[in-house]
Amino acid sequence: xxxxxxxxxxxxxxxxxxxxxxxxxxxxxxxxxxxxxxxxxxxxxxxxxxxxxxxxxxxxxxxxxxxxxxxxxxxxxxxxxxxxxxxxxxxxxxxxxxxxxxxxxxxxxxxxxxxxxxxxxxxxxxxxxxxxxxxxxxxxxxxxxxxxxxxxxxxxxxxxxxxxxxxxxxxxxxxxxxxxxxxxxxxxxxxxxxxxxxxxxxxxxxxxxxxxxxxxxxxxxxxxxxxxxxxxxxxxxxxxxxxxxxxxxxxxxxxxxxxxxxxxxxxxxxxxxxxxxxxxxxxxxxxxxxxxxxxxxxxxxxxxxxxxxxxxxxxxxxxxxxxxxxxxxxxxxxxxxxxxxxxxxxxxxxxxxxxxxxxxxxxxxxxxxxxxxxxxxxxxxxxxxxxxxxxxxxxxxxxxxxxxxxxxxxxxxxxxxxxxxxxxxxxxxxxxxxxxxxxxxxxxxxxxxxxxxxxxxxxxxxxxxxxxxxxxxxxxxxxxxxxxxxxxxxxxxxxxxxxxxxxxxxx
Numbered sequence: 001x002x003x004x005x006x007x008x009x010x011x012x013x014x015x016x017x018x019x020x021x022x023x024x025x026x027x028x029x030x031x032x033x034x035x036x037x038x039x040x041x042x043x044x045x046x047x048x049x050x051x052x053x054x055x056x057x058x059x060x061x062x063x064x065x066x067x068x069x070x071x072x073x074x075x076x077x078x079x080x081x082x083x084x085x086x087x088x089x090x091x092x093x094x095x096x097x098x099x100x101x102x103x104x105x106x107x108x109x110x111x112x113x114x115x116x117x118x119x120x121x122x123x124x125x126x127x128x129x130x131x132x133x134x135x136x137x138x139x140x141x142x143x144x145x146x147x148x149x150x151x152x153x154x155x156x157x158x159x160x161x162x163x164x165x166x167x168x169x170x171x172x173x174x175x176x177x178x179x180x181x182x183x184x185x186x187x188x189x190x191x192x193x194x195x196x197x198x199x200x201x202x203x204x205x206x207x208x209x210x211x212x213x214x215x216x217x218x219x220x221x222x223x224x225x226x227x228x229x230x231x232x233x234x235x236x237x238x239x240x241x242x243x244x245x246x247x248x249x250x251x252x253x254x255x256x257x258x259x260x261x262x263x264x265x266x267x268x269x270x271x272x273x274x275x276x277x278x279x280x281x282x283x284x285x286x287x288x289x290x291x292x293x294x295x296x297x298x299x300x301x302x303x304x305x306x307x308x309x310x311x312x313x314x315x316x317x318x319x320x321x322x323x324x325x326x327x328x329x330x331x332x333x334x335x336x337x338x339x340x341x342x343x344x345x346x347x348x349x350x351x352x353x354x355x356x357x358x359x360x361x362x363x364x365x366x367x368x369x370x371x372x373x374x375x376x377x378x379x380x381x382x383x384x385x386x387x388x389x390x391x392x393x394x395x396x397x398x399x400x401x402x403x404x405x406x407x408x409x410x411x412x413x414x415x416x417x418x419x420x421x422x423x424x425x426x427x428x429x430x431x432x433x434x435x436x437x438x439x440x441x442x443x444x445x446x447x448x449x450x451x452x453x454x455x456x457x458x459x460x461x462x463x464x465x466x467x468x469x470x471x472x473x474x475x476x477x478x479x480x481x482x483x484x485x486x487x488x489x490x491x492x493x494x495x496x497x498x499x500x501x502x503x504x505x506x507x
Contacts, residue, residue, distance in 0.1 A: 050172065053078050053091050057402045063130040063149045065156050072130065072155060073098045076402040079197045079204070089183060092197050093170045095120070095396070096161045097130055107158040107211040107240065107505060110198050112165070112227075114219025114248065116185070117415035119169035119408070120162035121392045123217055127245070127488040128154040129162070133391040135384045137489045138362050145387045152494040157505050158213065161201060165194060167415035170396070170406050177418070186420035191223065195230040199237055211240040213505070218455055218485065221247020225432035232438050239435070241443040241504055246455045246485045249446075250429050250463050262303040265337055266295050270458045272343050273323035274450035275360035280325070283450065283482065291323055292458070340453045345374050356380040359451045359484025380486070385410055429463055436475045443504050444476040447497055449487030477504070
């Protein structure tokens with residue numbers, strides 16, 4: 001999940017850079033353990049620091065997939081992060097699901113959500129983990145917490161390790177706010193320490209021979225190609241594949257809707273059209289192909305002509321009205337330039353409802369229908385916190401028995417607000433290009449939902465169209481499914497996503 005300006009006001013766009021931090025952590029070294037005890041003793045003496053988190057704990061569970069029972073070990077644990085001087089500065093908590101096997105070629109997938117400030121519960125209990133909690137579709141409510149076996153879990157084809165970055169879930173920094181921001185809440189430091197966490201988990205669990213995959217959703221989709229490249233080049237770990245779910249892949253392309261560039265308007269229009277087509281029962285690949293073709297051609301030239309050509313403006317207004325289903329007079333007043341906020345409000349205004357930026361057809365009643373602008377939170381964002389937090393805390397503390405008095409941060413406003421946006425150096429596409437070039441056997445799957453306006457699918461389509469040929473064989477597959485940012489909340493889209501992943505994993 002990526003926080004959006006529309007969804008949560010001050011939690012606006014996301015990035016970017018701060019000074020990196022070096023890490024040198026070996027969890028097996030006696031001096032590291034001694035240092036931990038010394039740090040804990042200091043904490044006890046002062047009485048004003050955090051109590052130590054529990055040791056790793058494992059329980060045995062099972063899940064039924066296609067009528068077959070699959071047994072697995074569920075572990076909640078921590079990886080210690082140290083600075084260049086060997087001082088412990090954070091604990092990163094993970095949840096791992098491992099199917100006992102003697103096969104050294106069984107894959108392991110490391111999954112990250114985004115935000116910044118989101119824990120991994122959404123991919124874990126929403127998408128690919130063995131248990132599923134309902135959220136993110138029409139009719140789901142904060143008071144619902146229905147946990148079931150996930151028929152579309154990926155556990156039958158890969159072990160799964162869900163990682164909560166510092167400040168999310170139960171992961172936490174031991175440093176003061178300024179040092180924490182420098183070492184964890186910035187783009188470059190984020191990639192460095194999370195890449196090391198993956199390395200440390202692999203060595204701690206003896207899995208260096210396993211095929212390794214990196215998965216990221218939303219801002220996690222910004223992380224995934226960068227972590228994969230860092231693993232290749234800095235950590236000495238080969239990556240078999242990258243999976244990006246609704247990725248925040250090219251921030252510069254998404255841009256600013258007040259800018260001169262046509263790109264933000266081009267990127268948003270297909271997702272607006274998809275939402276309209278779905279409401280009419282007319283969402284098909286053929287219908288979307290027509291929109292995309294118009295978007296790449298006539299829309300661009302008419303947009304750039306602007307008011308110098310009244311006929312160009314008229315053509316844009318006519319097409320945008322047709323594709324979005326909005327009031328023609330409104331579209332005309334805006335010269336066919338429909339921003340996301342206007343679309344979400346107007347598409348459902350006649351019902352006194354508002355649409356979600358994460359899926360424009362997931363709605364909530366508008367508590368302030370008389371207001372010109374939306375005055376309430378996002379329908380999905382507001383409804384998702386309670387069931388995901390409750391389900392994850394119950395699993396960790398009651399089922400696994402990994403006890404802590406800390407609060408579980410499913411979505412941390414504090415992390416998002418503290419994120420160092422510094423000098424913009426957006427590198428995911430560049431790192432993706434290099435990671436693919438480094439390893440001709442690595443595969444890439446980018447998955448989106450049609451209705452997502454926080455990370456629209458057309459961004460990824462345009463990025464893929466500009467990638468090198470890499471010897472003439474397509475290295476990157478784009479899959480777009482019914483639904484929105486969390487398209488996997490829809491059972492049909494979740495099943496289709498797993499089918500595409502099976503082809504990638506070779507199972």
